[in-house]
Each structure stands twice: as C-alpha cells, then as structure tokens.
Amino acid sequence: MGFSLFACAVLLAYCVALWWLRKHWNAALHESTRILQMPAPSFFSENKPFISVIIAVRNEAANLPKLLQSLDSQMLKPSLFEVIFIDDDSDDHTASILQSHAARYALRYFLLEKTKDTAHKKRAVGTGISHARGQLIVCTDGDCHFGANWLAQYYTFQQQTQAVFVSAPVCLEATPPNLFTQMQVIEFASLIGTGGASLHAGAANMCNGANLAYLKSAYEQVGGFAGKTHLASGDDEFLMHKMAAAFPKKVIFLAHPDSVVNTATQPNWRSFVAQRKRWASKWSSYQDWKVTGLAIGTAAFHGLVIACWICVFISPKENFLLLISLIIKAITEYVLLKKICTDTRAHWSNAAFGALQILYSPYVVFFGLSAALLPKGYTWKSRQVQ
Known part of the structure; x- marks a missing residue:
C-alpha cells in the first residue's frame, strides 16, 4: 500500500x-509568432548581419539533392548568406556532388583533415566556423531539408531578440512509414518538446545540432567546443549550456512551424541503437x-x-x-x-x-x-x- x-x-x-x-511550449510558439510579425527595426537597413550556414557531412550522397534544393529555395536574399560544407572523409559520392553544385550555387566546400581525434563533428563544425564570413552561424545536417522561410526566420528572429543562441525544432519523417518509424517520430517529438519548453522556461537542457544558430563572437567568447573534444557527440547541447551560463536570457527557442527542419527516422533497429548509444554516450559528461x-x-x-x-x-x-x-x-x-x-x-x-x-x-x-x-x-x- x-x-x-x-x-x-x-x-x-x-x-x-x-x-x-505544455504551458511553456504554447508560450514559446505564441511568442515566436509575435516576434516574427513585429515591424522591422531601423537597424535592419543599417547593420544587416551576414549568415554562414555550416553543414558537416559524411556519406550523404543520397540526401544531398533534397538538402541542396532546400538551400536553393530560400527566400532570404542570396547576398545575405553563404553555405559552407565540410566533408568528414566521405567514401561515397558526397564530394563530387558538392563540387559540381558549387559551380552554380557559389557554396564553399572543405575537406576535413584526418586525425585520430574522435570528435569528428565538432572538428568539422569548428573548421567551418573558422572559414565563416558571417556574424551569425546557422547549423544543420546533411540528411535534412526545410522550408523556404527557414533562413529568413533565423535572420528576423535573431535581430528582433538579439539572442546569442537560438534552438529550433527538428521533425522526424517516418521513412519507410511503419510502426517502428512512427514510434520514433513521436518519441523524438517528446525530446524536442521537452527541450524547447524547458529552454523557454529558462532551464536549458536539450537541443539538436540539426537546427540551431549562434553568434560567432559568442562561440569564440565561450571557447567553442573546448573541454568536450574527447566526446564524439554533444556539438549542440554542451555549447548551449556554455552559452546559457555566459549569456543568461539570451539563449532562446524559436518555435514557429516555418523554422522546423525535417530529417528521416532510422530505418532499422541496428542504426537506431547506434544513434541512441551515440546520444547516451555524453550524459555522464554534463557539468550542470x-x-x-x-x-x-x-x-x-x-x-x-x-x-x-x-x-x-x-x-x-x-x-x-x-x-x-x-x-x-x-x-x-x-x-x-x-x-x-x-x-x-x-x-x-x-x-x-x-x-x-x-x-x-x-x-x-x-x-x-x-x-x-x-x-x-x-x-x-x-x-x-x-
């Protein structure tokens, strides 16, 4: 009893x-919509920030066409952003696809140097940032795609809020559609919802590296990924925790539906277990x-x-x-x-x-x-x- x-x-x-x-999720959604609908401040025309989109890729040849199409369709003026791909030693046709696309899209492509370091994604993103011309870094992954307003939303939201770190939702697509992949969609939504609502409440805990942005100056001020380079995972959450500690109330969740990035579920149990083991590998290293x-x-x-x-x-x-x-x-x-x-x-x-x-x-x-x-x-x- x-x-x-x-x-x-x-x-x-x-x-x-x-x-x-649920209360904070709804509040984040309403607040994001309100901010994005606000009249543009005068400094828009005086101090337009430049965006550098950083995308670390490895063996993404099958996914790149959809990603590149998403980038091509962006409503934000091409003069306001650049795209930097860092190829992390792919052994498929990733390099040839990016090189052929660069000629007509003016994206920049770099090959990550080989080392014994296991923090491949952090090194790739860090390499991209070192080459970035933009003040605002926007990150996504090679297996993602998104709507035409994605970059415009980041551009407007960051200027209106002056945030140093912005996290936004990632949505899984059941591929192929079956009970296993549909369960992944709902389970992943619980993680995105918890992370977004908690961030709105001022308790930063989770975010996803497939959809976030931060100021390059803030990244440099907190030392980037230093201190966690021994871990293969955590290029997103550890950086968010650093930012939240250094810049209280400047780490914000962008909850608008047009800010969502989409990616596929894991197709089988083996890949699902590997992904979850990768995520779980970092939990004991949290300092908060x-x-x-x-x-x-x-x-x-x-x-x-x-x-x-x-x-x-x-x-x-x-x-x-x-x-x-x-x-x-x-x-x-x-x-x-x-x-x-x-x-x-x-x-x-x-x-x-x-x-x-x-x-x-x-x-x-x-x-x-x-x-x-x-x-x-x-x-x-x-x-x-x-």
Missing part, C-alpha cells in the same frame, strides 16, 4: 510537470548538475513505471488507484505529444502512441543502463567510434 501511494504521488507530479511543459539530475531522474522514473505496471498486472484490484494514475499519465502524455506533433507538422499515429505506452519505459531503462555499464564503442556512418 505504501508503494502504491508513493507511486501515485510521483505519477501525478509527473502529469503536473507535463502540463507545465540539473541536467545530470534530469537524466538520472528520468531513468529512475521509468523504472518506477515498470514496477507500477507489474503491480497492476499481479493484483489489479488492490492497485486500482495505481491503474487510474497510469491512465491519467497516458492521457496527459497524449495531449502534450499530439500538440507538439501538430505544431511541428510531424505525423501522428495513435497506434504508435499506444505501442510507446508499453515499450517506452523499458527502452529508457535499457539505454540508461547501457550507457552506464556497457562498452562505449558504436558504429556510426560506417565509422567505428570509441
């Missing part, structure tokens, strides 16, 4: 936290105790959820209140996640949401334990990372 009451209290507190996230506490608390909470379902399955009558609490949890998650998917134009699947209610907690506990106990190596983009 004592466990049931404790678990019910935790589950209801979790539901309150989800409503808090709040972020580390959130990671540990999330794993502990989902361990509790598993215990709750076991209790309900064994003795449903004795754990009726626990069952009601679990149902309330599911309803609250449904309301929040469907809202996030709607706002980011992500595909919603009731079947995938139902499957996640059963599988998500074991999944979180499994990857949490894997990050802590199993060997750190994994394969990503045909490269072994230790």
